[in-house]
Amino acid sequence: MATHEYDPDDNFDHAFHAHGGIDDEDALEAVAWQFLLLVNPDDEDAALEQFAAFQRGLDEAGERADPALLLRDATDWKAGFHVAEDDAQGLMEVLDELAARWRLRIEWPLDDDAREAPDTSILLHAAFVQLRERSFCLWTVETGEPTLAGWITRERDMEAMQLVASALGMPARPGIG
Secondary structure (H helix, E strand, C coil), X not given: CCCCCXXXXXXXXXXXXXXCCCCCHHHHHHHHXXXXXXXXXXXXXXXXXXXXXXXXXXXXHHHHCCHHHHHHHHHECCCEEEEECCCHHHHHHHHHHHHHCCCCCCCCCCCCCCCCCCCHHHHHHHHHHHHHHCCEEEEEECCCXXXXXXXXXXXXXXXXXXXXXXXXXXXXXXXXX
16 A cells, blocks of 8 residues: 655545545545544644554455544544444543543533433534534534444534545534434
């Protein structure tokens, strides 16, 4: 596999093909790199570390590689999240961790008298609204499993993330669906 230096300011249009997919390894790596830059704004070192993990996973998986799963694994608890859909505590912890990268704090809608945490959809909505107020966007992606997964980007990068996620075959959307 070729290892490339990707310019984070590079316009990644060359990695997208008219038929809406990625058809070679170099293009896949270019789009994966752009994804990692979007979920690690202002932290190219973290993006490089996660890109190396992505490349290792790609090498190990070979033809069976699922780029979305490899990126999810490379970013989990660093720039993304993946928790059981009923794991309210885990969701709050990972989103607190991700938001803290920008010195942000999410005020969770917790009732002191309640025995259980709110439903995860309520937590996702609260995080989405509060992050939007600070010019960030919480994304969720369909996993095909009883799990919740996603990441946070700057709000100004929403269009770029839509393109990148689509090219990677990730059914992603801002907020919850």
